[in-house]
Amino acid sequence: MIRLALGTLRQHRGAYAGTFFAALLAVALLAGGGLLLASVLTAKPPADRFAAATLVVSGDRAVTLEKVTTKEKKDKVKVKRKVKSERLTGAGSLPADLAGRLGDLPGVATAVADVAFPVQAGTSDGRPLRGADNAPVIGHGWASAPLTPYVLRTGEAPGPGQVVVDADLANRSGATVGGRLVVTTKTGVRSMTVSGIAAPVGRDGLPAQGALFVADAEVASVSGLPGPTAVAVLATPGTDPVALRAAVEKAAGKAPVLTGADRVRADLPGALPDYIGPISMFGFVIGITAFSAVFVLTGTVTLGVRQRLRELALLRASGATPGQLRRLLGVESVLLAGFAALPGAPLGVLFAHLVAARFRDLGAVPAQFVVRTNVIVLIAAAVAGMLVTFVGARIAGRRAVRIAPTQALAETANAPTGGLVVRAVLAVVTAAGAVALLIFVPLDGPLGMGMSFVSSALLLCTVAALGPLLIRVLTTPVSRLVGLGGATGWLAGLVTRAEPRRVAAVAVPLVLMFAINATMLLNSALIDDLTAQEQVDRTASATAQVTAQGGLPLGTVEKLAALDGVTGAAATLPTRAIVEQGGKPEDFATQGLLVAGDESALDLDLRAGTLPGTGAFAASEYITDQYGWRLGDDVPIWLADGQQVHLRLAGVYARARGFGDLALPADLVAAHDPRGLVSTVGLRYHGDVPDQIAASWPELRLTPTLGAAPARDAQNQQGAWELMVVISLGFTAIAVVNTFAIATAARRREFAGLRLVGATTGQLHRLVGREALITVSAGLALGILVTAIVVGAFSTAQDGTPRVFVDAGTYAAMLGGVAALGLVAGVVPARVLLGRRSLPALGDGR
C-alpha cells in the first residue's frame, strides 16, 4: 500500500505540496512556541548572589494557603488538602535577632544578615544609575558583601553617608571614589559619597542586578526594613551539612532554609529576572499558534483528501477495501508530516530565536533570557504535527473511503454526503461553549483577553463545522450580485453555489485570519482607549501632576501638600497586594493612596462609601463583585512583603483601569512595598506653587496632565502584543495563500474543459477573479460576524457599551488587508496554472 501511496504522489503534487507546506509551518510554529515556553519555564537565575554561603534562610517570598476539605462518604472520611501559593513582589523580613541566634550554632562560622532593598540612585546631575540591560540597582548592608563575594577594588568600606557601588555601575555612571550620588528610597532622598568600588571575583558586577552597599549602621534607616530579608550561614570547614541544615531549620522556625541552587531564591524578587510575565505571554503565543496551526492543518489535509476522491474511487474499483484505503491515507499522512517535520523543527528553533531576540529588544523578556533547544519539545511538536495530519486525514477519509467504486468512472467523484449529524453536534457544542464563555466569564477581569480569544476560537470551529452550509446561504445573494457582470460572473456564481465545500475550505482560513487578528487588535485597542480615557477622567480635577525619576518618597508628598496655595493633593504609590477566595490567593495591581487638602485631586468615580483611610481600603467594582465583598466587611489582605493586614472595605470605585483594583492607605503600602515610592502626585493649587516646587525640589517634574504616559511594563506588553499579532497575521496569511493554491491546482481539468468549450484565458482569469470575490466576501462576512459577537460581548462587559468596530481605522485596515490578500491569493495561482500553457490539454486526465 505504501508504494501505492508514493506512486500517487506525482499525480497530486499540488495537494501533497500544500499539505506538506502546512504541516511544515505547523510543526515550526508548535516547536518555536514550545521552545519559548519551555525555555522560560526552565530559565535559571543568571547568578547567585549567595554563591559563597553554605545555606541561606529566606524570609517569605510567597503567600501560601492550605485548604482542607473533609468529605464524608458512608463510613469513610476523606480529607483533601489543597495548597495554593502566590508569589510576592516584595520580600518578607526575618526576625532581627535571627542572625545572632544562628551564629551561635555549632559548625557555623558566621551568620550574616542580608538586608536587600531596591534603591533609586542617580548621579548629582540627574542621570539614573541602571545596571547592564537596564537592570535595577539593589541596596545592601556592607556586611553582606562577602556572601557573593564582592571584593573592594578601590577605596574603602562605606561609613555613615557613604556608599560602595559595583564596578559595572561605576563604569556606566562614571562614578568615582569621592563622587556623590543621590540615593532615593522610601525613607527619603539622600546625597551620599562613594567611598569605594567593589566587584564579584572575575567580573564587574552580577548580571541583572546592580549592587549598592551602605554602612551596616545605616542600613535600617535607609531601607526602612524591620529586619533582614535573608540570613546567610557560612559553615566552618568540615561541618556535616545535613546536621547543620537540621540545626538551622530548627532555629529558623517556619522560614525556609535553602541550599545549593535554591539559595538564589532568597534574593529579593525584584533583583531577579522576572519570568512570570513571559510565561503567560508565551503561553498565549503557543495558544494562538497551536490553535491556528491545528485549525489550518486540518483544513488543508481535508481539502487534499477530497481532491483525490477520484483516485480513491479508482483504487476501490481495482479491489481495495475501505480498510486498506483508510490505512493508505493514514500511513501517507504520517509520512508526509514526518518529512515536513524534518525542516519544520529547525525552522521552529530559528523562529524561537528570532522571537526571543525581538522580545529581548522590546524588554518583554529579561535580557538574560536565552532559548534552549530542547529535543523533547521538538519531538513533541513533530509528533503533534503528525497526529493532527493523521487525524485530519482519517476524518476526511471517513466518508471518502466509503465511496462507491463506480464513481471511478464518473467524470468527478462526489463523496457520499452525510456527516451532517457530526457537523451539527460539533457546531452546537462549540457555539454553546463560546456563548457560555462570553456570558459567564467576567470579561472585564484579568481573564478577559484570554477568554475572548478562546471564544473566538470556538466560534471559528463552529464556522468550520457548518462551513458548507453557511457558505451556501451566503454565496447565494453574493453570487447573484457578482453574477450581474456578464457570462463570467454568471458562471462564477453557478460554480460557487454548486461547490460550497470547496468554497468553504478556502473561505474558512480567511474567516480565521480576520476573526482571530481583528479580535486581538480591536480588544486591545478598546482596553487602551478605555484605560487612557479613565486616566484622563481620574486626573481631570487636578491642576497638575508631579512626578520624579523613579518616584518620590511619601515624606516629600506631605511637604508638597502643605505648600502655600495647594488646595488638594492625591498621591498614588503602585504596589501589588494579595487577597484570597476559597483558599486561593491571587494578586492584584494596587495603589497606596494618600489624599490631602479640601479639594479632590483624584476622581475614582466612587460608587459607594469613601476613599481609603486608616484601617480602611477601597476596591474596584470588579473585585468587589468577584469576591462578594460588601461595604464594612473586614478583609484580610497580604501586602507586598507578605504581611497580612485586616482592612475594612470603605468604598467602591469604578475607574480602575490603569490604576488597580485595590486602593490602600499609602503609609501602609509604603511600609511594606520594597520600593515604596510614590509614582505620581496630583495637585490642585493656585498661585506660584510651580515656582515653589522648582525652588525646593529641582528633581521634580510638573506636567499639566499625565494622560498618555503608560508605565514601562505596559509599553513592553504593548510591543510584545503587536509582535504576537504580526506572527499570527503572518501565519494565517500563509494559510490563506496555501489553501487557495491547493484548491486552484486541482482545477486544471475544469479549466481545460472550459477552454475547450470556448472560454478564452482572459475569461478564465475573470472567472477566477469573480469566484475569489465571492469567496472573500463570504469569508469576510463570517469573519465580521464572529468578530462582532466576541468584540461586542467584550466591549459590553467593559463599560456596558456594545461596540463592533471599536477603531474604524484598524477595522478598515484589517478588512481591506484580508480582502486584498484573499483576492490576490485567489487570482495568482490560476494565472500561474493557466499561463503555463496557452491551450488546454485535450481530455486531460486520461
Added chain:
Amino acid sequence: MRNSGMNAPARRPVVEVLDVTKTYPGGGGARALDGVSVAFEAGSFCAVMGPSGSGKSTLLHCAAGLDRPDSGRVLLAGQDIGGLREPQLTQARRRRVGFVFQSYNLMDALSVWHNILLPQRLAGVRPDRDWAREVMRRVGLTGRENDRPGQLSGGQRQRVALARALASRPEVIFADEPTGALDLSTGREVLGLLREAVDSTGTTIIMVTHDPSAAAWADRAVFLADGRIVTELADPTAEKVAAQMMAVTVR
C-alpha cells in the same frame, strides 16, 4: 439518404488542412503529422481512422485550432487560423466549432441546461433557447434540463455534450472517440444522433475513431498511419473499414 461528399465536388470545404507538419518535443524527432493535406466538405460526416499513434488525434487538434502546426496552413471556413493569436483563436473556434469528447468534458457545477448554453454565453451572444430546446428534444434529453451531469449515465452525458455542440450552430463539430467510453448499443445511439445532425441540419462532423463500426456511419473515412494519410474510403462499411485498418496496421 446519405450525402456523399465525393459525389458533390461543388461543395466548398469547411475545413482545409494544407501540408501540415507537427512534431512533439520529446518524441524522438518522430513526426506526429508529416505533410498532411486534407479537406472536409460542408455538410459531410467524415471519420478519421488509424491505429494508435498514427497522428489522428493530432490532426483533429490541429484542424480544430486546439494545437498549432509546425508548418502548413489550416483554413477554418476559409479563415487561416494558423496566424491567429489568443484570444482571437479561441473566439474563432467558439464561433465555428463544436466539440464532443470521449470524456464528455461537462461542467459538473452546471445543470444540463446551463452546460448546453455555456459556449454561447462565453461567446457573449444571446443564447438561442428555442433552438436549444429543439436540440434537447432531438437528442432525447427533454425533461432533464435541471439535472447535474453527475446524475446522468454515460450515454446521457454524451448526448448533453452533443446537444451543447449543436446548440451554438457551429459550422463543424469535432468528435474525438465519442463512443469510446460507451457500451455498444449506447454508442450506436450516439452515432445515430451524429448522423441525424448531419442529415437534418447540414452540420459537418469530423470524427476520430478506431472503431470500424463507428466509421461505417460516416460518408467518408480517411486513414492515417505514421503521420501520413495513406488512403481513404467513400461510403465506408464496417467490413471495408476493418479490412483497410488491417492493411494499414500491418504496414
